[in-house]
Amino acid sequence: MSTSAEARGVSRGHLPGDLAMWFFILAELSVFAILILAFAVTQALKPQMFGESRQLLNTSTGLAMTLSLLTAGLFAALAQEQIRYSRPRHGAIFLLAALLAASVYVVLKLTEYRHLLGAGLGMEHNTFFTLYWILTGFHFLHVLLGMFILGWLAERCRRGLHNASNRSGFESGVLYWHMVDLIWVVLFPLVYVLN
Template identity: 70%
Template sequence: MSTSLELTLRPAASPARHLPGDLAMWFFILAELTVFGLLILVFAVTQALQPQLFHSSRELLDSSTGLALTLSLLSSGLLAALAQEQVRRARGRRAAWLLLAALLSAGVYVALKLSEYAHLSDLGLGLEHNIFFTLYWILTGFHFLHVLLGMLILAWLAARCRRHAYGPANCSALESGVLYWHMVDLVWVLLFPLVYVLN
């Protein structure tokens, strides 16, 4: 009797918490963030050394385009996070649609960025125009490549979700893909004010 009473009174064991995604993805993300961090540091130090050049060059960029780029990536990140939550509730089809919506939102970013690149090229503001635009093209171009890779990952995850390949107990690969996309979001949230706004 006392044994059963003890079992009744004993608090239920809480589910074990674990780091989302694969450990390898975390190492990859940390490596990528280190590279971005070094590039951002170079940009910030160079701006401190040549503030007037950076100020006049930054005025040639359209900050409203930068804001639209930011909103499109943040919307995509939110949709990817919602898709991950749907998988944890065993709703693979809903997750697939959310991932496709995230992919569409990311496509808006790509279209806007390519338009901006074309506009700057037409103005002669290429990689060799001055140090600001050299760093602009390197930073945003490196990030753009990560966006393209992230979109491939989102498309692959959406296809897998449609086939119900993930579930509440089997979503590590999905979590890794969404983590990568959040890294892409995070880096752009840092790049937007640094490149388009701050003087």
């Protein structure tokens, strides 16, 4: 093992976070996989409706939401690196930056939801929008939970409760956020781009 790895408290074969969080993430990914499969199959059955409905979404907004979530994920990863070096206050700063980036997603998504509802494109409009609201709404709830977790971790870092030897809970929270990012990276092209 290298000296820099030892300084960070990283051991070979170390799985970050708690095993329970990995099982939880696997369960969540399974639910999303079923919803994504339902969307893809329905699109194959009704390509014209999905193509026409997709034109009613703003791809630029979807891209901006993607960038905000990925930026939040980057800041969360940088925070985790600070914890590996036992610098919890620096970790808290990066987590606050992650929350700020994630807030951009929340504002954009709520604005998009309001616009769609104002245009009469709710869940009952057609099959595309039924699946759109289910998929993106379920993901939106995960983003809100992820932001709560990041905020809680930032407060614990501010109080110096996470460091290189006590980081499992921290890593679990960051893993959850990365799951949220990963799901959106799949949802964005599926819902906004692919025909």
